[in-house]
Amino acid sequence: xxxxxxxxxxxxxxxxxxxxxxxxxxxxxxxxxxxxxxxxxxxxxxxxxxxxxxxxxxxxxxxxxxxxxxxxxxxxxxxxxxxxxxxxxxxxxxxxxxxxxxxxxxxxxxxxxxxxxxxxxxxxxxxxxxxxxxxxxxxxxxxxxxxxxxxxxxxxxxxxxxxxxxxxxxxxxxxxxxxxxxxxxxxxxxxxxxxxxxxxxxxxxxxxxxxxxxxxxxxxxxxxxxxxxxxxxxxxxxxxxxxxxxxxxxxxxxxxxxxxxxxxxxxxxxxxxxxxxxxxxxxxxxxxxxxxxxxxxxxxxxxxxxxxxxxxxxxxxxxxxxxxxxxxxxxxxxxxxxxxxxxxxxxxxxxxxxxxxxxxxxxxxxxxxxxxxxxxxxxxxxxxxxxxxxxxxxxxxxxxxxxxxxxxxxxxxxxxxxxxxxxxxxxxxxxxxxxxxxxxxxxxxxxxxxxxxxxxxxxxxxxxxxxxxxxxxxxxxxxxxxxxxx
Numbered sequence: 084x085x086x087x088x089x090x091x092x093x094x095x096x097x098x099x100x101x102x103x104x105x106x107x108x109x110x111x112x113x114x115x116x117x118x119x120x121x122x123x124x125x126x127x128x129x130x131x132x133x134x135x136x137x138x139x140x141x142x143x144x145x146x147x148x149x150x151x152x153x154x155x156x157x158x159x160x161x162x163x164x165x166x167x168x169x170x171x172x173x174x175x176x177x178x179x180x181x182x183x184x185x186x187x188x189x190x191x192x193x194x195x196x197x198x199x200x201x202x203x204x205x206x207x208x209x210x211x212x213x214x215x216x217x218x219x220x221x222x223x224x225x226x227x228x229x230x231x232x233x234x235x236x237x238x239x240x241x242x243x244x245x246x247x248x249x250x251x252x253x254x255x256x257x258x259x260x261x262x263x264x265x266x267x268x269x270x271x272x273x274x275x276x277x278x279x280x281x282x283x284x285x286x287x288x289x290x291x292x293x294x295x296x297x298x299x300x301x302x303x304x305x306x307x308x309x310x311x312x313x314x315x316x317x318x319x320x321x322x323x324x325x326x327x328x329x330x331x332x333x334x335x336x337x338x339x340x341x342x343x344x345x346x347x348x349x350x351x352x353x354x355x356x357x358x359x360x361x362x363x364x365x366x367x368x369x370x371x372x373x374x375x376x377x378x379x380x381x382x383x384x385x386x387x388x389x390x391x392x393x394x395x396x397x398x399x400x401x402x403x404x405x406x407x408x409x410x411x412x413x414x415x416x417x418x419x420x421x422x423x424x425x426x427x428x429x430x431x432x433x434x435x436x437x438x439x440x441x442x443x444x445x446x447x448x449x450x451x452x453x454x455x456x457x458x459x460x461x462x463x464x465x466x467x468x469x470x471x472x473x474x475x476x477x478x479x480x481x482x483x484x485x486x487x488x489x490x491x492x493x494x495x496x497x498x499x500x501x502x503x504x505x506x507x508x509x510x511x512x513x514x515x516x517x518x519x520x521x522x523x524x525x526x527x528x529x530x531x532x533x534x535x536x537x538x539x540x541x542x543x544x545x546x547x548x549x550x551x552x553x554x555x556x557x558x559x560x561x562x563x564x565x566x567x568x569x
Contacts, residue, residue, distance in 0.1 A: 100227070110234075111221050117238075128177035128390070129250045131299040135292060136175050140190060140208040142288045145271030148190035148208070150175055150289070152183050153278050155230065163230070165349075170391070170484040171276050171289035176212065176249050179391040180348060182239060187213045187259060188251070192270065212249060213256040216242050290491035293483055295505040300483060301539055303392035304507055307347065308537055308548045310386040311394040314342035315552060318382060319400065319566045325374055326402055332356040332370040335382070343386040351393025352486040355383035358402065362531025363515040365476060376403045379410055381531055385486065395486050395509055396549050397535030404563050406556055409526050413514050414556055416448030417532045420512035421554075424478055428502065428510065428538060428545040435498045438478040441512045446470040448514070454523055472522075473514050481508045482537055502540050507548070511535030 139148070152172045155163040166181040173179050175188055190208035217239050218224035218232060226234035233239075246253040263273075274282035276289065296304070317338050325331040335356045343350045357367040358374045362381035374380060380402050385394035399414065401407075406414060420441040427440040446462040449455035449470050455462060462470045481489040481497070488507075489497060513533030516523045537548045553562040 107223050110226050111223065114220050128299050129248070131297050132175060132177040133250055134297070136190070136208075136210055138292055139175065139288060143190070143271070143274065143285070144207070145192060146190075147192065147270050147273045148285060149273065149275035149277070150188040150285075151275065151277040152178075152186040152188075155184050161229070167391070169276060170293075170488070171286070173391050173484055174289065174293055176251065177390075178245075178249065180389055183214055183245075185215050185256065187256065189213065189259070189262070191262075210251050211262075212245060212251045212253045213259040214242060214245055214253055215256045286491040287493055290489040291493070291496050293489050294481060294492060294496065294500070295503055296483060296507050296539070297505070300392060301505070301507065303388050303390045304394065304482065304537065304539075305548055307351070307386050307388050307392055307394035308396065308552075310342065310346045310388075311384065311396050312549070312552045313346070314339040314384065314386060315382065315396070315398060316566055317342050319563050320569075322374065322380070322400070322402060322563075323567060326376055327373065329373060330371055331374040332358055332361070332372045335374075335380070336370045339382075339384050343384075347386045347388045348391065349387055351385040351387035351395065355381065355397075357381040357383075357531065360518050360529045360531075362399070362533075363517045363529065364531075365515065374402050377407065378402050379406075379530065379532065381533055383533065383535065391484050393482070393484075393486055394537055394549070395482055395535065396537065396552060397511060397513075397533045398552065398554070398559070399532045399534065400559060400563065404567070405560055410530055410532075411556060412452065413516070413527065413530050413532050414534075416445065416452075417512050417514055417534050418554065418556070419448070420444035420478075421510055421534050421536070424510045424512065425538070425545060425547070428540065430502055430504060430540055430542065430544075432502050433498075434479065434500050434502060434506075434508070437502075437508075437510065441478040441510070442470065442474070445474050445512060445514065449473060452524070452527065454527070473516065474512065476511075476513070478512050479508045479510055481506070483507060504540050504542050506540045508538060509535050510538055 150169070150172050152168040155166045158164050166184045168178065168183060172188060189211050191211065193207050193209055224232055226232055229235040242253045242255065274285040276282065276285055318335050321335065321338050325334050328334070336354050339354055340350055353368045354370070355367055356370040357364065358372050358380045359378040361367045361372050362379055380400045381397065382400065383397040385396055387393040401410065423444045424437045424441040427437045443463060446455060447459055450459060455470055457467070457469060461467045480487045483489070511533055513531070515531045516527045516529065518529040520528060534554055536554065538545050539548060553559050
């Protein structure tokens with residue numbers, strides 16, 4: 084006889100909430116009426132989001148477009164992760180943080196609403212934001228659901244406040260289903276971005292529209308970098324007391340996260356706190372190691388602002404306050420590669436050429452250290468690439484609402500794309516010598532160095548948004564000493 088399976092635990096099966104009519108009446112009565120004053124924080128971005136919607140509309144004049152904010156994601160059982168809307172939704176509405184799980188932004192061709200059948204007249208869209216409104220306190224939807232109801236998650240803005248904040252027409256989400264059934268015969272395609280399925284062309288378009296940041300986006304990134312610097316300085320101040328202490332990497336992670344939460348929405352990605360040999364693992368995120376004197380600490384971290392724009396900075400710090408001779412040799416090669424990439428980053432050059440410039444320096448540096456035992460030309464040839472053993476990642480990625488922003492853009496617009504003013508990306512060369520790499524002289528093994536800055540292309544060159552965070556080795560050492568003595 085087959086044993087019956089035990090039901091999975093859920094909030095429903097373990098709920099102790101009373102279900103009587105008396106309890107329902109008691110819960111939904113005697114509440115004060117409050118004015119609708121739950122304001123939103125992104126009204127200044129309204130005009131920028133409107134311009135972005137206009138550009139997207141022009142790409143798909145005949146089509147109905149749907150961009151879903153997404154839903155909360157389960158961490159375990161009935162516990163969810165903090166909600167984070169899709170970046171395309173944020174970019175087109177200006178709504179960040181956790182206001183609108185389940186919301187949908189729809190672009191409806193204007194001619195559809197006017198009942199035109201001549202598609203030549205399709206030239207723009209009416210945008211509508213469909214949002215689940217906060218439930219009336221006189222119903223049990225006020226207190227029953229820990230996922231959606233006000234009693235559990237707090238009061239959220241009314242549909243009217245969403246409309247004021249975004250400048251977009253806002254309707255209850257319950258109306259969307261019927262709207263989608265209308266005008267099918269005179270529409271082009273219905274394209275959408277959602278968790279279930281997404282239209283490739285719409286994903287590409289939304290990503291490519293973020294390649295060039297407007298002044299709002301650049302300002303948000305400047306603020307994110309500024310707070311990230313403060314977080315790095317908090318970390319540096321704590322290094323002496325954490326050195327040789329158990330799980331000191333984890334403590335560093337917490338110190339940076341505290342600053343990110345105090346002045347932003349949190350960290351923009353899982354922080355990499357990699358000391359010693361851990362720095363040779365590109366995505367070391369366990370952060371369970373110990374800081375040891377004489378070793379390096381590679382800190383890759385960024386603060387995400389409430390607008391959801393994030394910084395992405397890496398500094399490699401000598402835990403004792405001074406680089407050793409071998410550490411300095413490796414650091415100098417990486418710094419030279421970064422500086423060379425900076426000179427290549429200017430309007431008219433391709434995005435990919437920034438990486439190529441850095442890799443030439445990395446390859447030559449490995450030859451100079453007698454680690455790479457072939458010619459520079461052979462290493463850089465199509466049949467070569469041996470130097471990539473010690474730097475297998477790219478030198479740059481676009482940055483903005485996502486740490487790796489615009490990832491759905493076409494290669495022709497991204498890697499092979501021409502640099503334009505307003506593009507923001509990282510420059511982050513590195514060298515990573517694992518402790519068991521027999522091709523590396525023993526004195527260099529276990530050394531990992533990365534230097535990462537966030538830059539914006541200007542009309543005549545490039546501006547380092549993170550220039551106030553020291554990167555030259557002498558400046559790094561002085562920076563640490565000043566902070567330790569303050």
